[in-house]
Amino acid sequence: MGLLDNLKAGLGPARDKVSGLAQRHEDRIQHGLDRAARTVDARTKGKYSDRIQSGTGKAKSAVDRFTHRNEPGPGAGGTTTPPAGPPPAS
Numbered sequence: 818m819g820l821l822d823n824l825k826a827g828l829g830p831a832r833d834k835v836s837g838l839a840q841r842h843e844d845r846i847q848h849g850l851d852r853a854a855r856t857v858d859a860r861t862k863g864k865y866s867d868r869i870q871s872g873t874g875k876a877k878s879a880v881d882r883f884t885h886r887n888e889p890g891p892g893a894g895g896t897t898t899p900p901a902g903p904p905p906a907s
Contacts, residue, residue: 840884850876 839846854873858866 836883839880843880843884846880847877850880 850873854869858869861869
């Protein structure tokens with residue numbers, strides 16, 4: 818096993834614990850992201866509103882993916898079979 822494999826194996830339990838906490842407090846996290854976005858937007862006087870909204874949306878979707886990764890369905894973080902490669906040339 819390489820160093821990266823050892824790190825991944827060691828971080829697995831921590832990832833599960835953080836995911837569980839994020840699932841329990843998802844609404845508070847979303848509220849905090851909204852509040853931070855409003856504060857930054859007010860402090861910059863709306864100069865970067867589009868970037869702030871874009872970043873907030875990306876952060877919310879990342880939290881959503883992280884909290885729902887154990888649920889079945891597309892994009893849930895489960896293992897899928899890779900697409901087949903090109904057919905062999907004859």
